[in-house]
Amino acid sequence: MANKKTKGTGPITARITVYPRPEILDPQGKAIASALTRLGFDGVEDVRAGKSFEIQLRAAATQDVEEVVRRMCKDLLVNSVVEDYSVELLDGEAKP
């Protein structure tokens, strides 16, 4: 796990990972799983295909950054009917 930092003044990178909920069909993941098997990769049991967002933000010292990022998810980035998400906070710039 990355460093958790919930309040800060410097630039913070938040990484949001969004996946289809387990009960929702994931046709892209299924297609990737069968393509990998066809390419000769053995032992692939399941693939889930999701999205990742890296948000660099400068937060005020009084802000709870994780709270802000979760609001961004609810307001714009995640459709909570069909998607689950997780938030990681990394200090400074993240290297992918």
Next chain:
Amino acid sequence: MANKKTKGTGPITARITVYPRPEILDPQGKAIASALTRLGFDGVEDVRAGKSFEIQLRAAATQDVEEVVRRMCKDLLVNSVVEDYSVELLDGEAKP
């Protein structure tokens, strides 16, 4: 960082994160950044939009799992001309 496990027999979950290379324009990321600002989130400096794949696989004890996953990336999941990627290995099932 998650636990690193490069050889194993049990089910392993590999998380692959794929982002556009820094020198490549990321119109989706730019659109999200301006949408967040418009929604009233201050301090958003940059957003990068990428993909995340979670692959559950059962590897033979002799296999170097990270090596296998990197080959999957090169053969199918990543276009290395325009994309960068990172691989994390998690034990067992990952919770998003």
